[in-house]
Amino acid sequence: xxxxxxxxxxxxxxxxxxxxxxxxxxxxxxxxxxxxxxxxxxxxxxxxxxxxxxxxxxxxxxxxxxxxxxxxxxxxxxxxxxxxxxxxxxxxxxxxxxxxxxxxxxxxxxxxxxxxxxxxxxxxxxxxxxxxxxxxxxxxxxxxxxxxxxxxxxxxxxxxxxxxxxxxxxxxxxxxxxxxxxxxxx
Numbered sequence: 001x002x003x004x005x006x007x008x009x010x011x012x013x014x015x016x017x018x019x020x021x022x023x024x025x026x027x028x029x030x031x032x033x034x035x036x037x038x039x040x041x042x043x044x045x046x047x048x049x050x051x052x053x054x055x056x057x058x059x060x061x062x063x064x065x066x067x068x069x070x071x072x073x074x075x076x077x078x079x080x081x082x083x084x085x086x087x088x089x090x091x092x093x094x095x096x097x098x099x100x101x102x103x104x105x106x107x108x109x110x111x112x113x114x115x116x117x118x119x120x121x122x123x124x125x126x127x128x129x130x131x132x133x134x135x136x137x138x139x140x141x142x143x144x145x146x147x148x149x150x151x152x153x154x155x156x157x158x159x160x161x162x163x164x165x166x167x168x169x170x171x172x173x174x175x176x177x178x179x180x181x182x183x184x185x186x
Contacts, residue, residue, distance in 0.1 A: 035059050040073075043149075046156035053077045056152050062145025070145035072152070074138045076100065082130035085180030086171060091146040093121040095129070100136020104129045105183050128183040147174040 035041045040057035041064075048054045060071040085105065095104070096118040104111045104119055106127045113119055121127045142148050151174035155162075162170065171178050 076136040085128040096139040098137040100133035
């Protein structure tokens with residue numbers, strides 16, 4: 001079979017392989033949007049306080065994609081700090097380091113990431129990251145979007161550092177679970 005014909009036939013069958021249905025467009029109006037550098041869509045800058053002081057700018061909301069994906073830009077301001085070891089039950093994550101250096105744990109494996117590198121974190125696998133450099137920035141993509149946007153909105157609204165019990169409750173309310181302490185840099 002000719003390569004072009006093979007590709008056309010294969011691509012034509014994709015809706016049936018994916019369950020027989022094409023997904024509805026995210027925005028029924030078919031309009032795109034632009035988010036400027038240094039800005040966040042819908043929520044502005046979401047500033048997290050305390051030991052993990054970060055700024056999160058939502059670039060693409062789950063509301064924009066019918067829950068298909070969400071994208072955040074994270075500016076990290078807390079060297080030596082990061083997330084506790086946790087699990088996302090329903091989302092895969094991809095981190096792309098725009099600037100700086102980070103240390104990640106995914107399952108039992110550990111990775112050092114620098115500017116220009118990326119890492120895939122599969123759902124249901126415990127993971128954590130810690131900022132190594134003085135400052136840093138990462139682009140974080142979640143698929144499907146899940147409730148991480150609501151998680152960050154909740155954290156940004158806190159007036160004081162949450163207790164470990166409050167953190168566990170906030171994680172659980174957003175389809176995640178803390179399963180260990182923050183990752184220490186070796």
